[in-house]
Structures are given as C-alpha cells and as structure tokens.
Amino acid sequence: MTRTGLLSIQGLRTEFSTPDGPLAAVNGVDLEIARGDVLGIVGESGSGKTVLGLSIMGLVDRPGRVTAGRIAFDGTDVTAFSEAQWQGLRGNRIAMIFQDPTTSLNPVQRIGTQMIEAIQAHRDISSGAAWQIVREAMVRVGINSPDERLAAYPHQLSGGMRQRVVIAIALLNEPDLIIADEPTTALDVTVQSQILRDMRRLCRDSGSALIWISHDLGVVAQIAHRVAVMYAGRIVEQGATMELLKSPSHPYTAGLMASMPANSPRGQRLVSIPGGLPQLSNMPKGCSFAPRCTRATEACEVPPDLSFISPGHGVRCVFPLHVGAALAERN
Amino acid sequence: MNEGLARRMSAAGQPAKGTPMLAFVLRRVMQSVVVLFVMSLVVFSMINLVGDPVDMLVNPESLPEEIDRVRRDFGLDQPVHVQYWKFLLGAISGDLGKSFIFGRPALALMAERFPATLELATSALVISVTVGLPLGVYAGLRPDGWGTRIIMGGSVLGISIPTFWLGLMMIIVFSVVLGWLPVSGRGETSRFLGIESSAFTLDGLRHLVLPATNLALFKIAMVIRLARAGTVEVMALDFIRFARAKGLAPRRIVLAHLMPNILIPIVTVLGIEFGTLIAFATVTESIFAWPGLGKLVIDAIVNLDRPIVVAYLLFVVTLFLVLNLVVDIIYALLDPRVRLQGDET
Numbered sequence: 037m038t039r040t041g042l043l044s045i046q047g048l049r050t051e052f053s054t055p056d057g058p059l060a061a062v063n064g065v066d067l068e069i070a071r072g073d074v075l076g077i078v079g080e081s082g083s084g085k086t087v088l089g090l091s092i093m094g095l096v097d098r099p100g101r102v103t104a105g106r107i108a109f110d111g112t113d114v115t116a117f118s119e120a121q122w123q124g125l126r127g128n129r130i131a132m133i134f135q136d137p138t139t140s141l142n143p144v145q146r147i148g149t150q151m152i153e154a155i156q157a158h159r160d161i162s163s164g165a166a167w168q169i170v171r172e173a174m175v176r177v178g179i180n181s182p183d184e185r186l187a188a189y190p191h192q193l194s195g196g197m198r199q200r201v202v203i204a205i206a207l208l209n210e211p212d213l214i215i216a217d218e219p220t221t222a223l224d225v226t227v228q229s230q231i232l233r234d235m236r237r238l239c240r241d242s243g244s245a246l247i248w249i250s251h252d253l254g255v256v257a258q259i260a261h262r263v264a265v266m267y268a269g270r271i272v273e274q275g276a277t278m279e280l281l282k283s284p285s286h287p288y289t290a291g292l293m294a295s296m297p298a299n300s301p302r303g304q305r306l307v308s309i310p311g312g313l314p315q316l317s318n319m320p321k322g323c324s325f326a327p328r329c330t331r332a333t334e335a336c337e338v339p340p341d342l343s344f345i346s347p348g349h350g351v352r353c354v355f356p357l358h359v360g361a362a363l364a365e366r367n
Numbered sequence: 368m369n370e371g372l373a374r375r376m377s378a379a380g381q382p383a384k385g386t387p388m389l390a391f392v393l394r395r396v397m398q399s400v401v402v403l404f405v406m407s408l409v410v411f412s413m414i415n416l417v418g419d420p421v422d423m424l425v426n427p428e429s430l431p432e433e434i435d436r437v438r439r440d441f442g443l444d445q446p447v448h449v450q451y452w453k454f455l456l457g458a459i460s461g462d463l464g465k466s467f468i469f470g471r472p473a474l475a476l477m478a479e480r481f482p483a484t485l486e487l488a489t490s491a492l493v494i495s496v497t498v499g500l501p502l503g504v505y506a507g508l509r510p511d512g513w514g515t516r517i518i519m520g521g522s523v524l525g526i527s528i529p530t531f532w533l534g535l536m537m538i539i540v541f542s543v544v545l546g547w548l549p550v551s552g553r554g555e556t557s558r559f560l561g562i563e564s565s566a567f568t569l570d571g572l573r574h575l576v577l578p579a580t581n582l583a584l585f586k587i588a589m590v591i592r593l594a595r596a597g598t599v600e601v602m603a604l605d606f607i608r609f610a611r612a613k614g615l616a617p618r619r620i621v622l623a624h625l626m627p628n629i630l631i632p633i634v635t636v637l638g639i640e641f642g643t644l645i646a647f648a649t650v651t652e653s654i655f656a657w658p659g660l661g662k663l664v665i666d667a668i669v670n671l672d673r674p675i676v677v678a679y680l681l682f683v684v685t686l687f688l689v690l691n692l693v694v695d696i697i698y699a700l701l702d703p704r705v706r707l708q709g710d711e712t
C-alpha cells in the first residue's frame with residue numbers, strides 16, 4: 037500500500053500568553069502523517085501533547101494561540117481557517133477523542149441525541165436515517181442492544197462503554213484523521229487493551245489515519261506504525277516503531293523505555309527518569325532535557341539540530357545513543 | 368421536559384419505582400405542617416404585642432361599655448392562648464378568621480387580591496428570564512467584551528438601587544415627564560382561557576409594564592449573574608470541547624449543550640425566588656397602587672387588621688414551603704442524574 041501525505045505540520049508553535057509573557061506549550065513541532073498511518077505521540081504529562089492535538093483541531097482557546105508554523109491538511113493550510121471552515125473540518129474530516137470518557141458527553145442529553153447531532157452537523161440527513169447510521173456505529177464499537185443505550189443518559193453507562201460511544205461518534209463521519217488523546221488512560225487495564233485492539237481494527241477498516249497520544253510508550257508501541265517522542269513542547273525523537281524501540285537514540289526515549297513495566301525485572305521497582313519537566317517559563321537555553329540527562333555536557337547548551345540516525349529516524353540530541361553503523365559510515 | 372414528566376408519571380404508577388418519590392413528598396409535606404404550626408404560633412404571639420386593634424375599630428371617644436362590647440365581639444377579651452386555640456381550630460377547618468375592617472373571611476379577601484399579585488410576580492419572572500438569561504449567557508461567552516462590561520455594570524446597579532426609589536423614578540420619567548404610561552392601578556382586565564388578567568388588554572399591559580419591570584429589576588440582575596457564572600463554568604467543561612470537536616455550530620452548542628446545563632441551577636433559584644417576588648411585591652404594589660395582596664396586607668398592618676396579617680404571613684410561609692417542594696421535583700425532572708436516583712440498578 038502506498039501512503040500519500042495527509043497531514044503535514046511544520047514549525048508549529050502554540051503559545052499561552054501569561055502575565056509573565058508568552059509560554060510555548062508547543063515549540064517548533066514538525067510531523068508528517070500519511071493516509072491510514074498510525075502515529076503515536078509519547079511524552080510525560082505536561083509535555084504538550086494535548087495542546088498539539090488541539091492545535092491540529094483549531095481548538096486552542098484563549099489565552100492560547102497558534103503563533104507560528106503551518107498545518108497542512110490534505111494539501112490545505114488550515115492555520116488561517118475561519119471558524120466556519122473549521123466547523124466543516126472538525127468531526128467531519130478530523131475527529132478528536134479526549135482523555136476522560138466520563139466528562140466528554142453532555143450529562144443531560146441522551147446518547148442518541150449527541151450522536152445524531154454529530155452527523156447532522158455535516159450532512160443533510162433525516163433523523164431516521166441518522167439513527168440507522170448511529171445504531172450501526174454502536175454495534176461496530178461493540179455495544180450490544182444499541183437502541184437501549186442510545187436512549188440512555190451518559191451516567192447510565194460504564195466508563196468503558198462511554199469511551200466506546202465517544203469513539204463511535206469520532207468514527208461517524210468516516211474522518212480522514214482521528215486524534216485520540218489518551219483515550220484509555222482513565223479506564224482499567226482489560227478495557228484498555230480491548231479498546232486499543234478495536235481502535236486499530238476500526239481505523240484499518242475505515243482507512244482513517246490515527247494519532248494516538250499517550251504517556252505510555254508500551255501502549256503506543258502496540259498500535260502505532262511510527263512514534264514521535266515529545267518533551268517540553270518539542271519532538272525529540274521520531275521514527276518507525278520497531279526501529280525506535282530497537283535503537284532508541286534520545287536519552288529521554290531510552291529513559292521512557294527503561295521505565296516500561298515490561299522492561300524491568302519482576303518485583304523490582306520501575307526505573308523512572310529522575311527530575312521533572314522544566315517550567316515553560318524557565319526553559320533551559322539549549323536542549324530542554326539536558327538538566328535531567330546523564331550524558332549532558334556544555335555542548336548541550338545550544339539547541340540541538342535534528343539529525344538522522346537512519347532514513348526516517350530523526351533525533352534532536354548532541355550525543356545520541358545507538359548511533360549505529362549508519363552514522364559512523366556517514367562521518 | 369414532557370418526556371421527563373411522562374417518565375415520572377409512569378414511574379409513579381409502579382409501586383416499586385414510585386415509592387421513593389412518594390415517600391419523599393409525604394415526608395416533606397409532614398415537615399411542612401410542623402413548620403406551619405410553629406410559624407402560626409410565632410406570628411400569633413408577635414402580633415399580639417403590636418397595638419390594640421380595638422382602638423382602630425371604635426371611636427376612641429366612645430363609651431367604655433361600647434368599647435368592651437366590641438372587644439368581646441371580636442373575642443379580643445380572652446387570654447391569648449384561648450384566642451390562639453380558637454384560631455387553630457378554625458385554621459384546621461380552613462377558616463383563618465374574619466377581617467376586623469371588612470367583616471369578611473380573610474382567605475376570601477386574599478383570594479380576591481391574589482390574581483393581581485400573581486400576575487405581577489409572573490410578569491416579573493418572565494421579564495427577568497427573557498432579559499437576564501440572554502444577557503448573562505452573552506456575558507459568559509464574551510468575558511472580555513465591551514458589551515459584557517456594560518451588562519455587568521448594569522447588574523450591579525440593579526442590585527444596589529432600592530426598588531422603591533427606582534419605582535418612583537420610573538413613575539416620574541415614564542408617567543409624569545414622558546406621559547407614556549399610566550401612573551397606577553391595574554387597568555382593564557379581560558378573561559382568556561379562564562384567567563382574568565390585565566396582560567390580555569393593551570390598557571392592562573400599559574399598566575403592568577412599569578410595576579412588573581420594577582419588581583423584575585433585582586431578579587434580572589440575579590439571573591444575569593447566575594447565567595454568566597454558569598456559562599463560564601460549563602463552557603470550560605470537556606463535553607463542550609467535545610461538542611466543538613464534533614464540528615457543531617456555536618448556536619447548537621449554546622442551545623443544546625450549554626443551556627440545559629445552566630438552566631438547572633437557574634430554575635432552582637428562580638423557583639424559590641418566586642416566593643420572594645410575591646413577598647417583595649408589597650413594596651411595588653404600594654408604589655404603583657397595584658390592587659394585589661401586598662397592598663391588602665400593608666393596609667391591614669396600618670389598620671391592625673390582625674386576621675389579615677396572620678393569614679397573609681401564613682400564606683407566604685406556605686408558598687415558600689410549596690415552592691421548595693415543587694422546585695425539588697422540577698430539579699429532579701430536569702437533571703437525569705437526579706431523576707434516576709433510586710430506580711437505577
């Protein structure tokens with residue numbers, strides 16, 4: 037299958053204006069996603085994943101704003117879109133699923149109403165016809181007795197069921213791209229892996245590209261073709277999932293891998309990277325990971341350029357790990 | 368709402384599911400009876416401390432025998448606890464005594480005046496919601512706009528300016544200076560769907576506008592504040608963001624997602640406030656000579672017409688008790704999370 041470009045992000049910067057000046061939650065992000073592609077975005081909480089997702093949806097609210105960069109969706113730059121143009125895109129060609137299924141649905145509207153409106157926002161279709169589509173969508177995400185569920189209010193469904201409803205809504209208009217922002221984090225582990233599997237299948241069936249956001253590299257590795265590692269608003273490493281897991285090049289990626297439960301011997305405490313994310317208001321001059329990095333030297337006080345370990349595997353680090361034969365050859 | 372009602376009714380038809388609601392209502396009614404009893408005791412003893420009604424009923428220069436006769440006729444010669452006991456026996460059979468002045472049952476007099484007050488309070492409620500809700504929602508959606516500053520400034524004025532002063536100003540401006548609207552009274556009424564109201568004739572409406580607006584001003588400010596606070600709170604919630612992510616038009620988001628959620632607290636508060644509208648109508652009715660309950664009771668207080676005052680106060684207490692109960696029920700109907708408590712498995 038040949039993959040053609042769907043979403044192309046260049047130099048994206050999203051700032052929040054604060055009394056102490058603007059803070060860049062997304063700071064020069066470049067991403068490419070092809071049709072049908074599954075891209076995982078991994079990073080600690082607070083690294084800017086959600087803001088990145090919202091930026092792609094045009095949903096960043098004041099005091100936040102996209103201040104630089106270009107987001108081309110299917111060849112069109114959307115950064116200058118009017119609100120009406122965004123409305124046509126959102127839920128129709130790009131859908132987004134949020135982290136907490138308990139709060140994504142309006143508590144005082146029936147599930148059916150909330151699903152049908154998602155169709156009718158984009159298509160001139162009778163409620164009866166929309167109801168049929170909605171029923172089928174419910175069945176597709178594995179909800180039995182859909183009519184009963186459609187008549188229910190959100191609080192009458194379990195968390196896992198609600199997230200399935202939200203996923204069904206995201207799929208309703210067969211979008212080209214779905215952004216799933218930690219959609220399983222709030223759910224228990226068994227439900228989590230079920231939804232992960234279903235999501236992979238559903239996207240394959242519909243041909244939708246998927247951006248799967250998570251703080252858990254293990255979860256992302258199960259679903260994504262490619263992984264982008266995000267740290268303090270920047271993509272610090274990006275590559276095909278297998279390649280990245282085999283030879284993580286950024287010390288931060290390596291740290292994330294070491295802290296995956298599967299990678300630490302049973303009974304032993306998980307290794308986590310000491311320290312925390314830098315404050316956006318007090319970012320290090322050069323590499324933002326340097327203060328936590330065991331390999332950092334003075335050379336890290338200038339922002340590291342993107343270098344390629346192998347084709348399609350880029351890293352922003354002055355001293356990448358696993359440099360491998362490819363880089364050695366080049367030098 | 369209709370679905371909710373239907374649901375509620377069908378639930379009431381099924382003992383297993385209906386029982387919690389029924390038990391709730393019964394318990395509340397019993398509590399209300401106790402509150403009413405205590406209130407009647409308080410009101411009755413307090414009113415006996417204020418002036419001697421006989422002074423108002425007979426010419427002070429009358430013969431002492433004449434004064435004693437009147438005192439006996441009205442039962443005012445007996446000890447307070449005996450008077451109270453008689454009152455209580457009457458009250459249980461629905462008789463709250465006769466007006467000293469009019470010589471007619473207090474309840475009948477109040478029933479005659481009540482429609483005018485109800486009309487005034489209802490109009491004020493309608494005005495406060497139709498004006499306050501859109502303004503408050505607008506202010507909540509555009510927190511930094513100029514319009515918002517004007518609205519919020521206005522609502523501060525609405526809360527801080529005394530009703531009677533504003534009432535007088537309104538009369539001066541609209542009736543005296545501009546001569547657009549009549550100064551006082553209820554105007555022509557007409558009957559529509561079995562309800563006698565001045566809202567159905569042009570003359571009646573012209574009489575109604577000023578007092579209803581006057582009574583509404585305080586509530587408009589309150590609705591604006593509630594609606595704005597609710598809007599700010601709800602618009603920040605995830606389900607609004609998800610609604611936007613679905614590509615819904617702002618209009619749909621406001622009407623289908625914001626409104627139902629902010630209406631729950633507003634309805635609750637307004638329901639209870641309806642009682643205060645009727646109670647506060649006394650001031651407005653006095654200024655605009657509106658022939659309602661408020662005017663009746665103010666006159667009764669001036670004339671020491673005890674049965675009317677007692678009956679009015681007990682009526683207001685009952686009104687508050689009933690409204691609270693009704694609001695709780697409506698609240699349960701509006702909010703499915705409350706509604707289904709008890710019958711969810």
Ligand SMILES: Nc1ncnc2c1ncn2[C@@H]1O[C@H](COP(=O)(O)OP(=O)(O)O)[C@@H](O)[C@H]1O
Nearest residue numbers: 052061079080081082083084085086087088316
């Ligand atoms: N509304 C906001 N105002 C100010 N700062 C914000 C706002 N939303 C997010 N941020 C900041 O942007 C950064 C990235 O947040 P977020 O994208 O939510 O992280 P993640 O999703 O990776 O956990 C954080 O430092 C957060 O404090």
Ligand SMILES: [Mg+2]
Nearest residue numbers: 082085086217
């Ligand atoms: Mg997040």
